[in-house]
Amino acid sequence: IIVVAGLSGAMAGASPQTRRLHATPGQHYRPSEDFDLVRGDDNDPNGFLKAFVPSSRKERTAIGRRLRMAGIKRKDAVVNYYVTRALLGIGLPAAFLALRYMPGTLLGELGAPAVLAGTTWLLAVQIVAGLALVGFYAPVAWLALRIRRRRRQIWESFPNAMDLLQISIEAGMGFDAAIVRVSHELSKVAPAIAEEFMMLELEIQAGKDRNKAFSDMAERTGLEEVKSFTNVMMQAAQFGTSVSSALNTYATEMRVDRELKAQEKANRLPVQMSGVIAICMMPALLMICLSPMVIRWMRMFPG
DSSP: OHHHHHHHHHHHOSOHHHHHHHHSTTOOOOOOTTOOSOOOTTSOOOGGGGGTSOSOHHHHHHHHHHHHHTTOOOTTHHHHHHHHHHHHHHHHHHHHHHHHTSOHHHHHHHTOOGGGTTOOHHHHHHHHHHHHHHHHHHHHHHHHHHHHHHHHHHHHHHHHHHHHHHHHHHTTOOHHHHHHHHHHHTTTTOHHHHHHHHHHHHHHHTTOOHHHHHHHHHHHHOOHHHHHHHHHHHHHHHHTOOHHHHHHHHHHHHHHHHHHHHHHHHHHHHHHHHHHHHHHHHHHHHHHHHHHHHHHHHHHOOO
């Protein structure tokens, strides 16, 4: 028994509590690889980039805002976005044409289908146009999908962030220190909201006006909950009210609002399900009702 207990204890390693204690001091916020405080979407394109990047500063700023909403904050993000669209819009049709007019022996060696060599001129033009549209608008769809996914992540983790922020402030920490602490704690489980909080704190430390930094965070996320949070913080700073009490009231209202939204979605389900059930049952009901009539008609008029 002593030998077995000793071997099992030696092979078990550290307990989960010990691993958490050792891991806690070493947790530091590590922003994603595309995190950059400097924004270069308003810079004019130079040289060869003028052929890909639009000259309108308003259009570049709008795309830069959408990229930041997707969590992409690199300095050259706007240039990379437009260059990628142009390369895909040109590269996909060029690849198809290269395969289309490649000799048949090379097509067989590359494993390409032989039907490419037999496509007509009109079909080839249609395929080239379709590939150009797909390559040019695929980054737009990808960016919209990433924005929706990031908004969903922030929306799901925002109540937990508010709870941690309230607990940190009630424990005696200042608002800035609480923001940094919450971003550190949520860096692994909720990196999107952690990045937004760290970005907020970095902008405030860089000298940006606090209200402007809060407004920019609300604009980057595009969520009503974050906009309400920024309004609560700005009003608390303006009127000198307790930040902890304001956060407590806001967290309570946010939970009530989410509960009401869940109830609304649950109340819509019966109506939506009734339509689907009716669509699925209608063919079966028609078959049951009309089958005897069809059989009788076939017997009466066999010819």
